[in-house]
Amino acid sequence: MKLSNSIVPIRKKLTLPRRPGEFFIEAGIKTVSFTSFAVIILIFIFVFRETLPVFFPKEHKAVQSEVLESESYGDTAPSEHDKEIQNRIDMSQALETSGENGKITMESITAAEWQPVSAKPRYGLWPLFFGSLKVTLVAIAIASPLAILAALFSAVFAPKRSKELIKPVIELLAGFPSVVIGFFALMTIATISQNIFGYQYRLNSFVGGVALALAVIPIIYTVTEDAINSVPGYYFEAAYALGATKWQTALFVILPAVTPGIFAAMLLGFGRAFGETMIVLMATGNAALGSFSIFDPVRTFSATIGAEMAEVVFGDNHYTMLFLIGSLLFIVTFALNAVAEFWVRNKLLKRFRGE
């Protein structure tokens, strides 16, 4: 009580009158932070708005019966062969059911196939979701033991000098452009691992998973390392005082103490891997199969958007479905990050405060 009484007057003395520029600086910082917040909200709204037609299909007006002749320009008398090509074109045009008039049905969403460009389009989400999940799990299974052990090593065992080398090098991997990792996987990892395992499909979820692991390792490593560094010193001291060796301390005291942190690291890694596009687009073969073998090609949510968005007819069913996939991706990664950020971190902090 006495202490706080003595602090207050000093604080009052220190409050200086506001400088003239301060208001603008404050306002500027506020604007910037609120802008980024607003951008996120707006992206949210935009993505979900584009998805709406799936749930509330628009009523289509009957197509005008008036027939307009399509024109061509600069044609010369076509040869026999040209006529034949034209015939085939006309035939295929007749086959095409106008995607615009069809509605997205529950049946087409739950189909086992992803065939958006078809006379009878099927937008089966299951094989794509399963594909994303499969590649991500392979990536996490490879990345997390490596990253966690690396973090443990550099935080507890490594001499200061090698720690100063290891940490930035692993973190540098996070800045690696994912196209480069994807290209490396496509050209090198795929060939090497096919030679080792001798499986049938050169590009598959295993190759994609290995490549994704490269992108995920730095995330898991950094977060785990931070968690280990935040362990209070008395954990170590107590363990050493009880006669534990360094190894015993690391494995049986420190590691269990930071499990929520490791869990958060894995969740963040999962979110990154789930949303990663370029690597899986290049390395997984992109065939929408719902198989359980990790050596079969897969097609993921993100790769589907990456590959198809550029040329889809705007406002089409296919377009809407891609946005639905986008929303699902958004929800999954958002939820994972939120859980990792708020729930797990709080738990970790509480544990160290001894609450």
Next chain:
Amino acid sequence: MKNILAALVIGLMVFGFRGAEETITVKGSDTMVILAQRWAEIYMSKHSGVNVQVTGGGSGVGISALINGTTDICNSSRPMKNSEREKLKKRYNTLGVEVKCAKDGLSVYLHESNPVRELTLEQIKGIYTGKIKNWNEVGGPNAKIIIYGRENSSGTYVYFKDFVLGGADYISSMQSLPGTAAVVNAVSKDKYAIGYGGAAYAKGIRLAKIKKDANSPAYEPNPENIKSGNYPITRFLYMYLPSRPSGAIKEYIDWILSPEGQNIVTKVGYFPVK
């Protein structure tokens, strides 16, 4: 201060528009980007008053740009879909004007070591729809066929589906890769692979000879066979306009269809329409 600024902006706008007398924007197919750029460069070097701007993005992107009115000419490696024509009609009450500006042959790639030399259209259809699963069904070794194709946003994907598969769906186990180069690369590394794409000549792959049916002769995808129409898988490359061309755009298109313009088509690696 404000007045000076406004004057500056207005001046910039006036002079900015004066810089080029006439600007033609061309947008669309990635397959045709090199061709369109070559056309534009040579045309601009001969007609100083015209500025032709070419961008790629894909056939679908070009067609959407045409529908939204952000491009004068749209390049497309596939014919416009009915749904797209419908949209164009809603906006402008025309179905668009189609200009066939070049021809292209599509090759079927096999691995170098594959003993299969020729395939009929029916066999290719069987392979891509999943009826034929093993190479020994088409005279090859006893091994499963590994199928590669393009992404469904590609004009080549749509063309192959419509003409070779007769509109049937590709089998789900087809691995779709972004770009012809990726398909060529994949086939060159996979002993039992099959793929398709433009007439690319790369190490490690062989271009299959194609037969129209079991009794007709097999043709290699070389320039003579594609020009003569003997090679069965050929397609047109298109330009689309919202209405009949006039003025500078008409001159440009007429030049493209002239012997000079068509000569460039051959140089770039495609085949003239005339």
